[in-house]
Amino acid sequence: MDKIAVLIPCYNEEKTIAKVIRDAKAALPEAVIYVYNNNSKDRTAEIALAEGAIVRNEYMQGKGNVIRRMFREIDALVYVMVDGDDTYPMDSAPEMVDLVLNHNSDMVVGDRLSSTYYQENKRPFHNFGNNLVRGSINKLFGCNIRDIMTGFRAFSYEFVKTFPVLSKGFEIETEMTIHAVYNNMQIDNVVIEYRDRPEGSESKLNTYADGMKVLKTIAKLYRNYKPFGFFLIFSLVLALISIFFLVPIVTEYWRTGLVPRFPTLIVCCFIMLSAVQSFFAGVILSTLAVNNRREFEMQLNMLQRHKETDMMK
Known part of the structure; x- marks a missing residue:
């Protein structure tokens, strides 16, 4: 060395x-x-x-x-x-x-x-x-x-x-x-x-x-190191898009009791589901990232012992 x-x-x-x-x-x-x-x-x-x-x-x-x-x-x-x-x-x-x-x-x-x-x-x-x-x-x-x-x-x-x-x-x-x-x-x-x-x-x-x-x-x-923050951004963007188009439909329903735009309502629901999926994907990947950090610390400890062994040779 x-x-x-x-x-x-x-x-x-x-x-x-x-x-x-x-x-x-x-x-x-x-x-x-x-x-x-x-x-x-x-x-x-x-x-x-x-x-x-x-x-x-x-x-x-x-x-x-x-x-x-x-x-x-x-x-x-x-x-x-x-x-x-x-x-x-x-x-x-x-x-x-x-x-x-x-x-x-x-x-x-x-x-x-x-x-x-x-x-x-x-x-x-x-x-x-x-x-x-x-x-x-x-x-x-x-x-x-x-x-x-x-x-x-x-x-x-x-x-x-x-x-x-x-x-x-x-x-x-x-x-x-x-x-x-x-x-x-x-x-x-x-x-x-x-x-x-x-x-x-x-x-x-x-x-x-x-x-x-x-x-x-x-x-x-x-995305790899901070998955919760990364997917939270996507989740919030998708949720805001869904709410933006959903509010007029809900307002119309409260006013008249009718839902004139069913296709828009269905799309909004799917977008909101995607937002929820993105959120939980971030939660799961964040947990995996924490486990990777633990493994990294163990790897550092092993490297330290390896270096000390090499120095003594």
Whole structure:
């Protein structure tokens, strides 16, 4: 088991990967540096090897697939994940590592949005998207994460080995955050500097397509982790629709004793039944979610014993 592992997912980062590796070595000289090459068509892997990093490959395209591979293969007391595009200075890495090793942090978030991100980033829709995602997650899950989409984080062994990677692409950062929040894992924020990509280095993000994937991921994870709240919203919407169309029918019946719109009445009844079903679906799934939390805590205890055994070897 490594003490510190620096994990760098890469796709066509030949212009910046050498500097990122050198900066990582300077900031964390005791760390083992892993570069995971994701089908790069340039010299990323060759340069990383020349700089002394351990280079491995993930052939399924997408950042989520790369992170799944990294988390499966690497055992370490603390993991530092940083993008290979040189947008995150490594100066804050020692502080992030210290929080994991000595202050029980499970995930340390490199907070760009509280420093230079809005000045450095030249894509206004990315700024809007970051704020929208951050506000949505903090509201839905009752937390205070300052930067949801950052690619600079540190993790504990327990987080990495219990995190089920489901996303394939850039929505993985959102999934990480919600996993930590829902399972009551300790999250700390460290304000970091951010710099835009150097000239000649191109972003792999598609503002609109990846933005929609992130929003879909939030909705899906809210359904999975907070099923009562999710289905309660549907239940209330359906109930309001039913009542809206039912009130005129009932009013007409009280006034004349007649029901002139039987088809509308029947549809309203079915919509109200759907509302009741949604409510009880939320209750049942919420109970199952509580049981999943219990199993997760037991899994954490087993991982802790496994880690202590590995450290004694």
